[in-house]
Amino acid sequence: MIDNYKATVDKSKNKWTMWGNLKFYLRFIYNYDRKLFWEMLLYFIPTLTFTYIETKFPAVLVESLQRKGSLIQLVFMIGAVGLVYICAKAACFFLYEMSRERSKHLHFYVSEIFLHKMQDVDYELLEKQEYQEIYAGAWDVANTGRGIRQGTETIAMMLANGVGTILFGFIVGKSNLILFALVLISVSINLYLLELARKVHKRYYTEISKQAKGIQYISEITIDSAAGKDIRMFQLLDYLLKKYDENLKKMDEGFGRIHTAYGMRGLANAVICFARDGFAYFYLVSELAKGTISVADFVFLFGAISSFASGFEYLIRNVMRWHTTDTPIGVFREFLNTESSFCKHTSLSQTEFDELLKKGLEIELKNVSFSYGDKKEAVIRDFNLKIASGEKLALIGLNGAGKTTLVKLICGLYKPDSGDIFINGINTNNLTKEEYQKMISVMFQDAYFLPTSLDTNIIGAKQLCADEMSRVLRLSGFKEKYERLPHKGDSLLVKKINPEAIDFSGGERQKLIFARALYKNAPLVILDEPTATLDPIAEHELYTNFKEAIGNSTAIYISHRLSSTRFCDRIVLLENGKIVEEGTHDSLIKKEGRYAYLYEMQSKYYQDEKEKKRRIQYMEGEA
């Protein structure tokens, strides 16, 4: 049952047929630019006009000369046909250039679709290796427009060649079925060889996407200032360059294999065409010698066979070229096909939802289990916990106990493998993503900032309210820093994008993240190690302001500093994804169990540190 809503990655291969991809692309171009769509589809009319003139005109000329008609009539006919020919050529040129120009920025449209879809992708999938391949491939398509931009030209040519092939095929077939069959057989062999080459392309394209992802990652981290210090201090650059070269080499090998496959097919095609055309010429010359066809017929059929054959050849070439568009489309459609595990339609009215936000949140986890990926061992095991509305709950445990995983489950970033999570009695499976996200404010340790103003980073999607801003700055302890900034709330963040952006210390960053979490004013606030990088004074301030800052909201406070959780209503101690103890600080100390033991160990460390300082002061005569 659970699989029905748990985030899914459907990896069934070759799901995207060529015909399906073509229909998808046509719809896509139609939505992007109607003019481009029609230019692409109508290109065949002028192309076919001048090709037909090129084929038929020599025969008409031969016939006129044989009839020995008037010279004026002949000149007039040549002039009229010449005019149509020039107009058709000009129209072809115009349509070709216009559509090339229009499709230049097509990949921005693909990127926009990518970014919209990305919002809908479950966080859980982003961490899955198999899914990373899918979205890296799709991003490569969106970012470079690889294959997508050329698609309009390929379709225009395929149409022109296709209609031309039908027309000249009909002319040839009417005159001689053997010749017609011969061309068909040669084309079938070509198509089969093309399919083999396509398979090679598909296989190596997936491999190449993996290498491209590796190269992109290495490029990104080498220019990232955060990674920069580790790269320098641990001399990692040589290793990264080696990996970069390895990936590049594998990519080259992949491209080499693809080109070889298409090259071999091209060679086979040339041999087949040579044999077919040789036979056609031999046959027509013998028919002319027998007198079954006239010289004008000979010239026309000669031209028609040549147009039929070259039409076919270029049709195949463009069908082959279509694969360079078809494969990226398949990759992109695979990404678009990702199912979101969230409920699509709300079961709550706006009033009911507003009431829910005002009321405060009661959260209940019932028999929840969760494991990462295909790992058999659950990280959260048959977990039951009820947090009352307005309760301040401390979640503690050693590293790897499952605290962060539990928080991500409560936030809806992960979905349980089994069991359910209820918010005010509503199963969270029945909430939409937007509803869910509005209810919760989280202070993650690895918070992300947008390369925009400080104020925008704090208020997020909400409106700026000066009083509220002042309140959260005071309660988070960030006010002093904020006031000292020359541009205050207009100061820019993220140096990579804005060279004039400001840098914050770890502690200042943490206060800023806390301010952001408070500004959201959500009925559930989750704080993941909020004091990890704070100095003792800032830490003390946060504890003092905690009750006022959180107000009536329900709060989950994660910390490894046990003393900091004393002001919470209840403490829950996690071990291996299970609750091993719970209660107030005093009751847990009295119990003399695991919590008491951990608390004693930490206190002892602080006592030892205090003792050491006192001894140094004594030795130096300061005590």
Ligand code: ADP
């Ligand atoms: P805590 O926050 O208590 O330190 P976590 O919830 O981060 O613990 O981790 C619990 C367990 O899950 C650990 O054994 C950890 O190695 C594993 N884990 C955490 N994140 C992932 C992940 N993205 N993929 C696989 N295993 C993970």
